[in-house]
Amino acid sequence: MKSHHVITALIVIVLWGMNFVVIKIGLKGIPPLLLAALRFMFVAFPAIFFLAKPKVELKWLIAYAATISFGQFAFLFSAIAVGMPAGLASLVLQAQAFFTVGLSALIFGDKLKTSNVIGMLIASLGLVLLGSASISASASQVSLAGFGLTLCAALSWACGNVVSKKIGSVDMLSLVAWSALLPIIPFVALSCMLDGAAVVWHSLTHISMSAVLAILYLSGAASLIGYTLWGKLLAALPTHVVAPLTLLVPVVGLSSAWLLLDESLNTTQIVGALVVMAGLVFNVFGQRWIDAVRRKVLV
Template sequence: MKPGHIALALLTTALWGFNFVMIRIGLESGLPPLLMAALRFMVVAIPALWLPRPKIPLGRMLAIGMFLFVGQFALLFTGMAAGMPPGLASVTQQSQAFLTALFAAAMLRERPGARSVAGMAIAFAGLALIGTTAGTAGMTSLGLTLCLAAAASWAFGNVLLRGAGSSPGGPLAFMSWLGIVPILPLLALSLLIEGPAEITHALAGLNLNGIAAILYVALLATSVGYGIWGFLMARYPATTVAPFALLVPITGALSAHLVTGESFGPIRLAGMGLILAGLGVTALRWPPRKAAA
């Protein structure tokens, strides 16, 4: 990858890491998870009023929106509301990197090279090491299950993004139009599961924390973050881009520690080191070995 594109990928991981803290703040402000997800995409879709529609078949756009946005965030927000702390939620979501590689190999015939496999194995060991600390952080089995299902939906959405092409209006236009897709499905799920009374109560009591959370997860985490992600996915193999998301547990854990007081000790730090090492093996260009004289 080009150095500038690596920098964009790193920015995305920072935005996504802090995203988990903002989701927790929004949920604690009284927003039901499915309603919060729907409000997120109402804000995301606003620029579609003046930006050109991406040149993507409608069926593919609907499929990407359903997996990348509806499936992922309905499950993630509900999982966090069911007892998944933000730092650990950021860890579980990164199983999408390995699921993306599996789905890409099956659907796109993208066979990862030996270095990619080695790097992902190192990173997976770090992710697994961090996961061993889950029992000490109040994580529920329901929250874990829902968050892992969200990661699977994200991974399938990643594969659908490959080859989707570019938007004449750039990444912002792509994300804005894509953000239209989840609004009605998420609102329908909110009405069905959370009910009109809870929705009305949440909207009537919406405070500054809830508004700030919605704006962050909509504008920075989605419009900017997923705009960059879609830009990179359209230009590089999924197995090259997806491992960058393994940095999200680091930014997510640090953010959760600083803002919510969620703790992590030497085991998590060792796991983060392995994740960084695996990412370096997978994504960075190494100088070619000189041939023997």
């Protein structure tokens, strides 16, 4: 990687890692589904006036919007709203990597490598530890609900990855912007149903400056800028070089939540987080290590 590639990658990692802290700030005074609606409203507008409509069949555009946009963020925002720590959410969400591998094996017949299986087992152990820590926490029901909702968000993201694979090569920024149109009305409608139209109206008419800045960050920095830079990295470098960089997102998420929100993890959560990270790392790099050991043994 050249120096400008490294700088670009670091910018994306910081933008996406800080995303979870900003969500928590934005949720102060705004219901989760309304916050999601506002995020996607500003992702779509005014971007769609400057970007050509992606060359994608309508059914796949709807499928992408339903999974990546609606499903992922409905669950994620709700998880953080009911008490899931922002830093921990950034880590648990990375379970999408394993869900993606499993779904691809089922749908596309992709073969699981030894490193995938071992990585999944290691990360699963870490998730069990995190889940047990949530159950034993003082606000167990809220913490466990947040943990479960975050896993649902990871599964939705994974389903979106499968849809992306089905779509194939496409202008990613255009896809993100145009697909953002579809979940806006469902998000608002659900927020009115679950939170009440009066709460939604009050949130919109009494929105704070911190919430406005959070929405601008989520839509502009994390979505449009983040995905644009990420797309450039994918176009310039091999996928196997770029993809592992997402492992640094939870590092930024956990550390920024600790610094800015004063979030701390208990011993079991720290161990669980480290085990999940180890599983993610082994999933990406483990096959190289296994092959290297095999070559040494054969020699």
